[in-house]
Amino acid sequence: MSERGNTPRPQADMAMEITLGKLLRLGVLVAAAVVAAGGLLLIISRGNWTPDYAAFHDAISPLRSVGGILREAYALQADGIVQTGILLLIATPVLRVVFSLFGFARQRDWLYVVLTLVVLTILSVGLVGWKT
Amino acid sequence: MSYFVLSSLLFAGSLLAGLLGALTGLGGGVVIIPLITLAFGIDIRYAIGASLISVIATSSGAAAAYVREGYTNIRIGMFLEVATTFGALGGAAIAGFLSTGTIAVVFGVVLASTALQSFRTSHDVPGAAVSDRAALRLRLNGEYPLDGGRQTYNVTGVAPGFALMLIAGGLSGLLGIGSGAVKVLAMDRIMRIPFKVSTTTSNFMIGVTAAASAGIYIARGYVVPEIAMPVMLGVLAGSLAGSRVLVATRTVILRRLFAWVVIVLAAEMIFNGITGRI
Numbered sequence: 001m002s003e004r005g006n007t008p009r010p011q012a013d014m015a016m017e018i019t020l021g022k023l024l025r026l027g028v029l030v031a032a033a034v035v036a037a038g039g040l041l042l043i044i045s046r047g048n049w050t051p052d053y054a055a056f057h058d059a060i061s062p063l064r065s066v067g068g069i070l071r072e073a074y075a076l077q078a079d080g081i082v083q084t085g086i087l088l089l090i091a092t093p094v095l096r097v098v099f100s101l102f103g104f105a106r107q108r109d110w111l112y113v114v115l116t117l118v119v120l121t122i123l124s125v126g127l128v129g130w131k132t
Numbered sequence: 133m134s135y136f137v138l139s140s141l142l143f144a145g146s147l148l149a150g151l152l153g154a155l156t157g158l159g160g161g162v163v164i165i166p167l168i169t170l171a172f173g174i175d176i177r178y179a180i181g182a183s184l185i186s187v188i189a190t191s192s193g194a195a196a197a198y199v200r201e202g203y204t205n206i207r208i209g210m211f212l213e214v215a216t217t218f219g220a221l222g223g224a225a226i227a228g229f230l231s232t233g234t235i236a237v238v239f240g241v242v243l244a245s246t247a248l249q250s251f252r253t254s255h256d257v258p259g260a261a262v263s264d265r266a267a268l269r270l271r272l273n274g275e276y277p278l279d280g281g282r283q284t285y286n287v288t289g290v291a292p293g294f295a296l297m298l299i300a301g302g303l304s305g306l307l308g309i310g311s312g313a314v315k316v317l318a319m320d321r322i323m324r325i326p327f328k329v330s331t332t333t334s335n336f337m338i339g340v341t342a343a344a345s346a347g348i349y350i351a352r353g354y355v356v357p358e359i360a361m362p363v364m365l366g367v368l369a370g371s372l373a374g375s376r377v378l379v380a381t382r383t384v385i386l387r388r389l390f391a392w393v394v395i396v397l398a399a400e401m402i403f404n405g406i407t408g409r410i
Binding site for chain 2: 014016017020021024025027028031032035036038039042043046047048049050051053054055056057058059061063064065069078079082083086087089090092093094096097100109111112115116118119122123125126127128
């Protein structure tokens with residue numbers, strides 16, 4: 001068997017990749033728009049405030065969990081809206097991995113379905129299963 | 133300094149950093165952490181949080197442009213992401229136990245080696261004549277467009293490449309950077325993947341790797357909206373603008389100049405880390 005024969009259907013990969021690339025760009029643009037909207041509110045509401053970030057504040061904050069962030073955003077708090085945009089941004093590459101899973105499954109490439117599931121498991125451990 | 137002034141300056145600085153990072157190929161996030169810590173005196177943990185977020189933004193933002201050119205190898209990317217995401221979790225876990233001074237020193241060393249690596253302009257690593265068995269089994273060999281036709285390539289060194297990717301992921305999780313330089317080194321030099329394929333596939337992996345540790349950073353309070361907002365928007369705008377500027381021969385000079393700036397910043401990070409100023 002030649003090594004050339006081992007090249008997996010490039011056209012199918014390519015079509016999938018172009019869709020995924022567009023998805024990524026859309027995700028980033030939406031996330032950036034949400035961050036910018038929240039940022040504008042942040043500057044309007046707190047523009048004159050003098051922040052101090054020279055030392056790390058290890059205070060309990062609702063902005064440190066997904067539930068808290070969404071509650072703050074729902075209450076139209078500027079910092080909650082910015083963090084929601086950041087969550088959307090983080091979700092973008094994760095979504096790409098989810099879509100790759102469907103792509104590999106459609107190609108019946110079970111080895112890569114399994115590898116993609118491993119990556120998704122690691123990602124979920126980092127995103128939800130970690131408490132400091 | 134009022135928040136209005138601080139966020140405007142952070143945005144402007146990040147814009148410039150993203151622009152230079154894209155023009156020189158050194159990456160947008162590479163000078164963000166020194167900028168935030170050295171110029172603004174902000175705690176390095178906030179800088180790392182903001183940098184990680186902007187790394188996700190630039191990587192995903194550039195993916196659409198890269199993908200269309202047909203160089204990205206999605207199988208190499210997915211296979212190596214197993215290593216980088218796992219390493220990123222480890223790196224983010226370790227970061228919680230290290231002092232900020234230690235993190236600053238590690239950051240300085242990584243930054244300096246990234247800059248030194250950029251002085252090497254030739255990428256003429258000969259392609260692998262035969263691929264190793266793991267590459268065949270994992271179907272990593274691929275092809276890319278070249279002179280109107282398609283050029284096939286073989287992949288080798290799968291095991292050492294995978295191991296180096298664990299380290300690349302670890303550095304990304306520890307320092308909030310893309311560690312694109314280590315990723316390209318592993319794919320370029322060890323796995324013998326053609327340069328264009330390795331750079332685009334590396335970019336494709338950076339966002340996923342960063343997403344693995346981002347949740348941990350948020351839970352620890354490293355990602356504060358007041359700092360992450362101007363930095364992420366600035367780096368994203370700068371790198372998108374930078375990737376649209378026509379690449380001229382002058383970028384070689386710019387690249388050298390920027391690499392020297394990065395080396396000075398790296399030295400300052402190491403010095404401040406050792407003397408306990410960070």
